[in-house]
Amino acid sequence: MVCLMRKIMCKAKCLSSIGLFTFIACAPFGQAASSPIPHATVELIAENQWIAAGYTVNLGLHFQLEKGWHIYWINPGDSGEPPRVKWQLPTGFTAGAIEWPVPRRLGTSSIVDFGYEDGVTLIVPMHADAHLAAQQPAQFAAQISVLVCREVCIPGKAQVSLTIPVRLQSPKTDSRTEELFATARKSLPRPVPVSWKFGLAEEKGSFLLTASLGHQVNHALFYPLVESQVDNAAPQTLRPTASGFQMTLRKSDQLIKPIERLKGVLVLSADQAFLIDVQVGKSDAGTNGYSVGTYPAKSLAKGEQK
């Protein structure tokens, strides 16, 4: 069992000799443990030391993958599937939608997938009812189905759980998980600045995305949120303009009906990723007010998340 503490410490100084020490150091906490899935582990973690009525606290599903293996984004691309989470929540709690960090382009020249390698934390906001009466600890559990791939794919299932105290005081950050949540938050796409404008023209076999950001952009990558709109493997041709860029996105072969909007994540640099939602045929603002994390069509029914 790899404990969270060890991972954090290993990041700082990965010495084999600390193994025993961290094992001992981790043992007394013992609130969470990582569960094995093929070529990876998954652990349910919390950002706060405790929960209080009326607050939304963040839980996280931290996946740690063996080198070369990956899991998938909400839109997995040409193959694969995203992790699915089925929550078993204590009374008085509601789970929000998974906040998906910006993925990487994976795959080959002809088949392109979107996913995560190494490690990733999927943040899930958990809302505590204002009338939460309990003083006893809240026990969260989730059943996770996940596809882990290198070149080949192996489906995995894991049951994770976490018990968090319920108190009257406002929740305090847990230093043991602070770094993982900070890293996860940094890798989330952000809403676009209000001054930015995007337009989308539909051509025969492609979409032409025009961005006016107030400055020339030489590099950009678009990750479509909705499957079968954009050809994932086709090169995204970027033409810098004085105020931004124009990007040609080839339509997916599976797209045979006109689309109304194109939603996705626009990556300009390693720490600059934005959620865009552009209406076809309109030169308009980039987003329609849906915030980071609340990806479309991810409604929650009975705490289940797909």
Place this chain on the structure above:
Amino acid sequence: MKRGIPLTMLIGLGLCAFLPAMWAAKVGEAAPDFTAAASNGKTIRLSDYRGKYVVLEWHNNGCPYVGKHYKSGNMQRLQKEWTGRGVAWFTVISSAPGKQGYVTASEENDYLAKMQAAPTAALLDPDGAIGHLYTAKTSPHMIVINPQGVVIYDGAIDDKPTTDLSDIPGATNYVNLALEETMAGKQIETPTTRPYGCSVKYSDAKH
């Protein structure tokens, strides 16, 4: 367009980028012809099946999504049902040598026998030529071609993109739907979907 780049070079680049797309099969367009070696020793030419409905099923015996449909007997049921109704059903294996799912003819024949699979034939496509011709992305990626030789369905086998056998009974099977609708003279309601599954293990797949 920026000055300084020779026009011929731009045209050349453009052609390279769009050639595969131009030839790829698309719903509503003519199904590209091909000739393939089948595991039973026969040579199959698609155009010889003009006048029949044809189903192409991309296959990889190591893929858990394929496993879901074979272990449950779902794929075999579909093969028997539709070949029984005059449809030519070709299982296509585009895994490159050394990649997951690559099989020799005799290995495939053993697999077909063991699984009691009943396609019209299993086509061996180790260089991925047929796969690329149809832009096959996954196993099982499904293509349906009508008797006039036009692609009428391109996508997933059903609407449950998972590896769980328990998802099969409640799934809407798109191949069944497309064939039933078209044979009844109706318009196919869902002619394209995202073909779910494992990526096809072409020779360019990294290892």
